[in-house]
Every structure is written in C-alpha cells, then in structure tokens.
Amino acid sequence: MDTQAYLLQLGQAAKRSGFALANLGVIAKNRLLGRIGTELQLAFDDILAANGKDVAAARASGLGEAMIDRLLLNEDRLKGIIADIDNVISLADPIGEEFDSRLLDNGMRLCRRRVPLGVIGVIYEARPNVTVEIAVLALKTGNAVILRGGKETRESNIALAAAIRRALASEGLPEDCVQLIDNPDRALVSGLLKLDKFVDMIVPRGGQGLQRLCAEQATIPVILGGIGICHLYLDKDADTNRAADVIINAKVQRPTVCNALDTLLIHQDKLGWLPKLAQSLQEKGVKLVACEQSRKQLDGAGIASEAASDESFGTEWLSLTLGVKVVSDIDEAIAHIRHYSSGHSEAILTDNLAAATHFMNEVNSAAVYLNASTRFTDGGQFGLGAEVAVSTQKLHARGPMGLEALTTYKWLGIGDYTCR
Template identity: 55%
Template sequence: MLKNIAEAAKQASFDLLKASTIQKNTALSAIKKHILDNKDIILSANELDMNTGKSNGLNESLLDRLLLTSERLDTICADIDTVIGLDDPVGAEFDGKQLESGLFLKKRKVPLGVIGVIYEARPNVTIDIVSLTLKTGNACILRGGKETLNSNITLVKLITKALVSVGFNENCVQLIEDPNRSLVLELLKMDKYVDMIIPRGGQKLQQVCIENSTIPVITGGIGICHLFVDSSADQTKALEVIENAKVQRPSVCNALDTLLVHNEIAAEFIPKLVVSLGKKDVFLKGCSDSISIDKRIAPIQIDDYDTEWLSLTLGIKIVDTVEDAILHIRTHSTAHSDSILTQNIKNADLFVMSVNSAVVYVNASTRFSDGSQFGLGAEVAVSTQKLHARGPMGLDALTTYKWIGQGDNLIRS
C-alpha cells in the first residue's frame, strides 16, 4: 500500500513541475473554498477526535492542539490567502555568470519533489503543509497522529476534491490513513520516491526518524524557549512580554519555558512577576535564590530546565550576568527561540551573537516564531538544525536549485 502511495506521489511531483503559478494559486483558492463551504463536516469530524481524545485521557495542551473551531478554520484560510499572495520562488534564477569557456551558467530554484511529513495532534498542520507544498510544486505524503485521524481524513478528502476540480493530479496530496506505527518506519525507507522527511512532534518521534530514515530529515519544533530579563530592562513592559510569551498559547513550541532574571533586579522584579502570572494561573518553579525572594515559588529540579512544559508552568533561574544567561541557554536550549529584554545595546549585541538558536529576539516575545507571523503565510515546520533550512520553514525552504549551463554547441577544451 505505502509503495503505491509513494509511487503515485512521485508521479504527481512530475506533473506539478509543469504547473504555473496561476494554476497553483487557483488550486489553493479551490482548497480554501472547499474548507469554508464544508466547515460543519470538518468540525463534526474534529468533534469525534476531541471526544476520543478526552476518553483516552489526553492532557489539555494536546486537546488544545487537536481542537478546530470555526474561528481557527477562518485563520487557516486566511493563511492560505497569504500564501497565494506570496511570490512563487520556483523558477527564480540567480548567480548567473559568463565563463571564459563561453558557457553561461546560472542557478534556478526548483521543487524538492516529494515531502513526507509525520506529525501529531495538529490538524491545522495538514492545511499549512498542503498550501506550502502545492505553492512550491511539491507533492506531499501526510502521516498525522491517530488522535487526528477523523479530522485529517475529512480535510484530505476535501483537498482532493478541490484539486480534481481544477485539473490537478489527486495524488499531489495523500494521507496515510492507517495509524499503524510500522508504516512510519516503512515510509522512512522510501528514498527512491521521497526527497525529504519532516517530523513535527516530540523528541521520541524525531529520534525515530533520525535513527531509521534513509531520507534527509529536517528536525525541529521542540522548543525549550528562554527569556532573559537584563538589569536594564523596563520591568513593566517586561511583565507584559513574559505574560504574552507564557500565557497566550502555552501548548505550542514557541511558548516560554524558562525565565532568567538578572540578580541586580531579582528582589524587586520577582514579586511583581509572581503577582502578575499568578492572576493567569501560571505555576512557577524556581531556583533556591528565587524562592528566598518569594516563597510562593515552588522548588525546581535541575532536569526541569530541560523540559518543554507545553502548559502553564514556568521555570525561573536567577543569573549574575548576561554571560551566565547565555551559558544556561547553551546548556538547556533546543535552539528554537530565545529572547533578551534589555536597554543595554552592548548586552543585546552579545546575546544575539552568542545564542545559537534558530530565532533570537531583542525586546520581543518568543511567540513570534511562526511562519504566519514572519510573513511566510504558514510554515511546514520550525527547523532547529543548520543545514538547508532554519527557523520557520516557508516557501523558499521547500525548494532546491539546479545548475543550468547554456552554450552554442560548446565543447570542453
């Protein structure tokens, strides 16, 4: 079964090479229309997944990731519109040069081919992936989690109808409907047909892909995110940024996990922090120095600094210098998103230069690490590695390039 899916996807990727930007945008518009016209069907399928998830004891953060609402579908469709409005990178030519041999050499951006995406309880990811892969002329094979099976089956059926309605190969987008985990291992060996694997899930899933795939794997999406409050930070504004980073949507990968506070302001700032976040039901766990300042903070274990909370829990640590903050981040970060709040330009520059994460912020919330917020329309993943792509992966990250040499019946001397 899986071989048939992969072969069909490869053929669809060849068909997509001939699709113009106008044709691809037309397909995306059709997908958007099918989603908006069938909201009730989608939400009914999602309700089945939500009920099953609750019965199976999924925690609140996973249920939040699983949930689709009419408003969330509207947001998803708005992101499709954004992707439609973006420039198509495919076909762009660059680095052209005339060689002494007479050969004119240039590079042209082309699709990767077939992209396999393995993800968990995030049905909105289905649409994000489809919109970005189609716009860049890539076929995709989707393997969502069993928690989202009804939602994903419904979404992909609607996507297929939309593609067929505008003359596209229906196999441009395919879903592995069987939740059997052995199929993941089988997919990871399909290097004859699949050009890239993107796992969007926890550390266990990513490690399985790294250890078993014969296909290049893009890792990322695990975000142990830090925010350092420097001694010169505006404390009132800092509280607002921290609340946004932690509370706005605690179940996502760009939410704040560990707060580092400069010791020069800790005695003044931490009680304000406890009151502010206490109103939002945030559970605070901190080092002994932070507890000595405010007893409402619970003790933290050293391993907790390596935890992506995905909930209303926040770790706190007091540090003596910006260098100590950088060292802590180097030790515990997953290289996703880290931020400094400061009025000291020298410290800001040092932080940006020294923190080796995919996204580094100065005086901003980590919640901005998102394809939509970055103006990419959506994202297929947030890469925390260094090769090929880094940070939120939009259209450009789903292309490669080929060299094109043009001559006049040239031969090499």
Template identity: 45%
Template sequence: MASIDPEVTAHVAELGDRARVASRRLALLSRADKDAALLAMADALEAAAPQVVEANAEDLDRGRATGLAEGLLDRLRLDEGRVRAVAGALRDIAGLPDPVGEVMRGSTLPNGLQIRQVRVPMGVVGMIYEARPNVTVDAAGLGLKSGNAVILRGGSAASSTNRALVAVLRETLDSQGIPADAVQLLEGGRDAVRALMTARGRVDVLIPRGGSDLIQTVVRESTVPVIETGVGNCHVYVDAAADLDKALAITLNSKVHRPSVCNAAESLLVHRAVAADFLPKALAALGGAGVRIHGDEQVRPFADAAGTAYEPATEEDWGREYLSLDLSARVVDSLDDALEHVRRYGTGHTEAIVTEDRAAARRWVAEVDAAAVMVNASTRFTDGGEFGFGAEIGISTQKLHARGPMALPELTTTKWVVEGDGQVRP
C-alpha cells in the same frame, strides 16, 4: 529495526509512486494555476467547516477518554474560527511569490557558457506529525505552491479531523484539474510510519514535527533524508538594563498566549539587579494566569509573597519543554550566567533578551546559538505566519539547508542550468 509488514511497505510504495507522478505535473504548473487552486482550497475548507469541526469533536472526545494532556487537546482542537484561520493561511500562501524558477546566482564564463542556479521543487515531501490538524493544511498548501506532492502521516489522535481535511483538499484539487494525489494521507500504525521513513527513492525528504521522541526516532531510523525540527525550550532573559514594563508584557505573552506550542517560553531568567523589582509583579501576573513556577531558592520568596504556585526546580526542569502552564525560573548574577544557562539547557529554538543596553543585546545576538533570537520581543513571534511566510511546515533547529520557520524556499532545492553554443572542454 524489526521487519515491516510487506503489505504496508507495498502500500506506501504505491502512495510514493502516485505522489511522484503528481509531483511531475505540479512542477510544470504556472503560479496562476497554483494560486487559483490555493484560493479554491481555502473557500472549500470554509464551506466544509461544520463537517470538519464535527470530525474534530470525535477526536477530542476520544482524546479526553484516553487521557490526552490538556496542552495536546488544545493543539488538536478546531472550531470554526480556527478553520477560518487555516483557510486564511492558504490565501496568504497564494499571495506570496512563487519560489520555483527563481535564479539564485549566475554568470557568463570566459568561454561563453552561461550558467545559472535556479530553484526547483524537492519532488515528494513526507510529513510525520502529531495532534496538529492545521499542519495538514499548511503542508498541503506549501507543498502545492512550491511544486511538491506531499504524503501526510498525522497522529492517530487527529485521525478523524485529518481524513475530513484531506478529503476536502483532494476534491478541490481534482476540481481544479490538478492531480488529487498531490496530497495523500497515510494511515496505519507504526509499520506505516517506518515504511514511510524507509521509502528512499520514492520520498525525497522527510520532515518530522512533534515531540522530542518522535523527532529523534525519525532522525535515527529514517533512510530518507530528514530536515530536523526541534523542541522548544525557549528562554526569556530579563537583563539588568531591562525596561521592566516591557519585560512583564513580553514574559506574559511568551508564556501564556498559547502555552501548548513550541515557541512558548518555558524558562525565565532574571538578573539579580532587577529581581526584587521585577519578580513580585511578574510572578503575581503569571500566577493569576494559572502558571506554576519551578524555581530556584532565590525565586521562592517572591513566589510565596505573590501567592503563586511554586515547587523547587530539578535539573530536569531546566531543560524541559512543558507545553503547559508551567515555567522554570532562575535568578542569575550576570549576562554571562544567562548565556551559560541557555547554552546548557536551550534547544536551539528561540531565545529572547529584554534590555535597553545595546551592548548586551549585541552580545546576546552574537553568542546565543539558536534558530531565532529575539531582542525586546516575545518568543511567540517565531512563526512562519508572523514572519510573513503565509504558513510554515515546521521550525528547523538544525543548521543544514533550513533553519528557523520553514516555508516556500525551504521546500525547494536547486539545479544548475548551463547553456552553450557548442563549447567543449579542452
């Protein structure tokens, strides 16, 4: 790794030190204090919605001028309705149980020692993410509720929006008697990102959220422990025993509800036994929603008959996270073939089966290696809010500590508390 500008390193060190001081205060707050601050933050965001939307318009104009893809523009966009939704997530977080202090397990040993394992905050959490300004608020809210200070490094595409959001959050924290440094925004170029990734000892854990290149760069180069989130090449498999009306609704919702997010379906697998009945309706509906099909040769005649945009799928297409109105599609001969396709091309995010065959569903659940497995439900449900977590700080596709939507418990670690009455080890 090339050397980092010493002034940038010093700046990040200062942010980390201030965050560490704030985190010690946060760890001692009562649930009532944290919830009151979250509700105040939600009210303040709604009141500041016009200013936030105005700042967001600057980012959108700059994004269009630089050729930002439409899917990324959609992720970036905030209107007053989306600002209200972001504020609503803070209220949802306030309504959730406080994880700090939860006793995970405990016992009394034969010698009378009482031991228990309790949840405690991580301390300082760093976030590196792209054009998703809602992540700024979700991370701040989840960090506060779990007793963690956060250092946020959003993408440059959302710089104006993030400044506006963080200014509101910090002002509100200060008004509630909570250190404003519980939420800090790191700006700057690549050196700032690299300094955050190497701030071991000042930052306790780093969570990257964005495209594959961003995530893999952080995983490779960070000396701070990383919770790896992942890209979503999510599949919908329509089984031979599928209810085709359900399958159609699930396929459409998974793909077109919001195609620019990681839990949108990117690949459709259809069992040969139902392809002739299902694909004409499905491809017509997808085409009507503007979806382009990247299919195998068995899909082509159905796409042509439906008048749906089609191009032959390449090997790269099967593994691609499009984040757009594009969908790879393949006819498979069996459940085994579908499972093998997912094993080869899936990213371990979300995989859905549509079937009325309970044995097929059980096999899918048992054999698919993913953070979330859906049976007769849209891939779009893999979401912290939909799971009842209030919000999420990311969706982990790794297998250590946290997997799937990460919310309050995943932002804590544990400590062992041992209480005795003078016992010594013999």
C-alpha cells in the same frame, strides 16, 4: 497488499505526481488552490460529519477534553481553514526564479533556478487543519506530499484529503499529488521514513517523541523543530518598569506553544525586583520553579515556588510554569542557554548596548531577541505569510519556515558544445 508493496506504490505515485507539478505556473497553481477551497466547501457537511465520528470515538476511548478540542472541527473552524487558502493564494510563488547567474570564462552561462523539492512527507498529530494547510503549501510550491496524520482524526483526514484529491482531478492533475496514509499501522511511519528513493524531505510536526523517532529512523533528510526551551535574560541594565510586560507576554500570552518562555535568567543585581515580578506572574496563574538563591528571595516575600533542578531547566513547560535562575553576569546566562536551550528562541532585556551586542553575538539559537518577547518566532509574525514548521536545526532552514523552505535549486549551465 503488504506493507512494502504499499509503500513502494505510494512513493512511486508521489514521485511521478511531483514531476507533473514541478513546472506548473503560478496561475495554474492558484487555480488549483481555489478549487480545493470550492471542493472543501462542497463537502462541508460531510467533513463535519466525519469529524463528528472522530470526536465520538475519541470521547468513547476516554481522551481528555484538551485533546478533543484539538481535533474538533466546527463550522467556524472549517470556514477558517477554507479562508486560509486565500492567504496562501495571495503569497508570491518562489518557484522558477533564476539567481546567481554568471558568465564563466569558458563562455558557459551558469545560474541557479529555484525548483520544488519534489516529494515531502509530513507526519503530524491529531490536528485536521494541518492536512489542508500542508497540502496547500506543498501544492503552491509544486511539491507532491504524503500525509500521515494522527489516528484520532482518521475520518476527518480521509474526508479532507478526498476533497483535495477531487480538486486535483478536476484541474487535470494526478490525484496522487496528495496522498494520505490512513492506515494507523506504526510500521508505515517507519517505512515512510526510509523511502529515500522517492521522498525528499520529512517534516515531523509533533512532540519530542516523534522528533526523536524521525531523527533515529529516517534515511531521508528530516527537519527537526518545534521544540522550544526558550530563555529570557534580564540584564542588570534592563528597565524593570518596561521589562515586566515582556516577561509576562513571553510566558502567558500562549503558554502551550513552542515559543513561550521556559526559563527566566535574572541578573543578581535585579534579585530585589523578583518578588514584584513574581507577584504579577502569579496573578496570571504562573507557577515558579526557582533556583535556591531566587527561592530565598521569594520566600522572604512570602511567594511560593518549587525547587528547580538540572532536569527542570531542561524541560519545555508548554504550560503556565516558569523556571527562574539567578546569574552573576551575562556570561553565566549565555553559558546556561548554551547548555539547556533547544536552539529555538532566546531574548535579552537590557538598555546596555555592550550587553546587547554580546548576547546577540554569542547566543546561537534560531531566533535571538533584544528587548522583545520570544513569542515572535512565528512565520506569520516574521511576515513569511505561512509557516510549514519552526526548524531548530541548522541545515536548509532555521526558525520559521515559509514557502521557500519547500524549495531547492538546480544549477543550469548553457554552453556552446563546451568542453572542460
């Protein structure tokens, strides 16, 4: 079958399957999720064997150990993936709620009803856990899903998707509620991004390159996200005795993720404290990339650093590197954030109420913190129970996306043969 014919069939099957899911009640959907857990359990050894093939192929092709660790499934990890399904089962189902109901002057009753989006396309990297996680979240909200995982986890994804599809079939639902594009041809990604007749939303879960590809090629609405150039501004009225822990937490607790701290903006009055902080950071393995003024201070205390640049301030480090910049006041900090931020997460540390208010008002990222670590921007931490992605755009959903981000609403109008 040629690419276009394959994509057409894929889209049609997804749309048709979405209609079959749209009006399922929560008990039926939870039973389905439970069945997925059972099927994954039944296929436990097959899935690990399939993953073993992926790992062997990755090793043979010279992939680094960090990458191999990302795609590796072992008994514990697969058990964890299955256990996480129970968490999604326990979440409230947003579908079906009616809200904003009103009686119009002409006697018509009008309301909005929360409904599934329909079909969601998810493009992601070599993380087999995402295959199950996204399928389960999509099904919980009555959506069909088209999955396109990294080619390095092809065998694992085939085994996982097959188990999920068996669960669908055994519940009397169309298997095509969950479809996996297992052909590594890149043309299929471009084609998927243009299936606007059938797919309602694209979620790219991956790096800057994938995000740009989707923004540029998609004719379907895309949720961009997951890129965090995050800032923390240490105000002149911050309590430095307490601030160090927060800065270290934001940078060090998990440096490879999007909500980790990238740039520390430090008020010039606090410059004298910088060496002490820098020492604590360096003890944790943090490398500093600092502006001229802060380097002078660090040099004076014998602390090594590299020179920051316009480019370095626009970098998401995803590692134990921290940009440092001295600012003369809070407005310089805000201006820096507006210029360099990716709109993910920013924080101010201060005991001054006016500074706190000003920062919270003027900084317009998805999450803005007062006296807290940027590391909190996370669906689990926010109590959403699940996280589809972290959106850094402003439409539809912003910041951590829970189940509701996989829904829309329709307007229902009930008249009595009512004319305008």
